Amino acid sequence: MLLPDSNPSISSFAAIPANELEHFKQAAAAGDSQAALKLSAHFDFYEQNHEAGLYWHIKAAELGHLQAQANLAHIFFDQYQTDRQAATLHNAEKWAQTALQNGAGADINELLRNIRAAKAR
Numbered sequence: 001m002l003l004p005d006s007n008p009s010i011s012s013f014a015a016i017p018a019n020e021l022e023h024f025k026q027a028a029a030a031g032d033s034q035a036a037l038k039l040s041a042h043f044d045f046y047e048q049n050h051e052a053g054l055y056w057h058i059k060a061a062e063l064g065h066l067q068a069q070a071n072l073a074h075i076f077f078d079q080y081q082t083d084r085q086a087a088t089l090h091n092a093e094k095w096a097q098t099a100l101q102n103g104a105g106a107d108i109n110e111l112l113r114n115i116r117a118a119k120a121r
Contacts, residue, residue, distance in 0.1 A: 014038075014045035028056065033063035040068070061095060069099035073111055080118065089118055 016024055016038065024042075027035035037060040044053030057075070060068035076092035093115045100108045 014041035016042045016046070028059055028063075031063055033060045033065035033068065036060035036063055037065055037068050061098070064102070066099060066102050066104060069095050069102060070104045070108055073099055073108060073115075077111060077115060077118075089115060093119070 021042075024035045024039050028039055036056050040053045040056035040060060042053075043049045043056060054075075057068055057072060061072050073092050073096035076088050076095060080088040080092055093112070096104075096108050096112045096115060100112065
């Protein structure tokens with residue numbers, strides 16, 4: 001329980017109690033995209049396990065979670081800015097196109113323009 005004057009961190013909101021973690025994993029495995037996204041936040045921000053966080057973020061996106069799809073487009077494009085790997089840029093474009101097809105807004109259109117400009121270089 002948070003105290004009224006406390007300043008909670010993102011990790012405190014992302015934390016899944018240990019006794020509920022398996023329930024979230026089962027729900028995500030059964031197709032619950034929201035559970036998969038919650039697991040992503042838990043592993044990324046609470047446990048600082050970015051590999052597991054990315055796994056669950058991709059799972060949420062594959063299950064049709066629009067915000068997860070848009071997030072992945074940004075995550076992969078940001079990673080491309082560092083690693084300059086064609087596969088990373090391909091993943092950014094794939095998730096941006098998927099998010100756009102599923103109703104993402106103008107920010108994804110702008111990201112797609114940036115991705116295509118990077119591919120043209």
